[in-house]
Amino acid sequence: SLMGASGKVLVVDTETGGLDPAKFSLLSLGAVVWEHGVMGEEFEVLIAEDPITWEADALALNRITIEQHKLVGVA
Numbered sequence: 001s002l003m004g005a006s007g008k009v010l011v012v013d014t015e016t017g018g019l020d021p022a023k024f025s026l027l028s029l030g031a032v033v034w035e036h037g038v039m040g041e042e043f044e045v046l047i048a049e050d051p052i053t054w055e056a057d058a059l060a061l062n063r064i065t066i067e068q069h070k071l072v073g074v075a
Contacts, residue, residue: 008035015062017054025052027064027073048073 012031018024026047033040048070059066 008033010034015064016058017052018058024054024058025049027052027054027062027069046073048075050075 010031011034012029014026014030015028016024016026026049028044028046030042030044032042046069052066052070054066
């Protein structure tokens with residue numbers, strides 16, 4: 001459990017367009033530093049592949065709108 005973690009840990013998370021990485025796009029990569037039970041610095045990179053491949057169920061779960069994502073994501 002991170003709640004009891006001592007020291008510094010980097011927690012990484014991704015959002016994808018579906019469960020199969022060979023078929024669906026990586027949409028975002030995020031990370032946060034967890035140090036002595038406290039969230040620290042964080043960052044997120046939005047990724048807009050060309051084309052973005054996705055399925056509706058994944059977007060409903062991660063609440064990403066493809067049109068908005070294309071405007072702010074890096075290719």
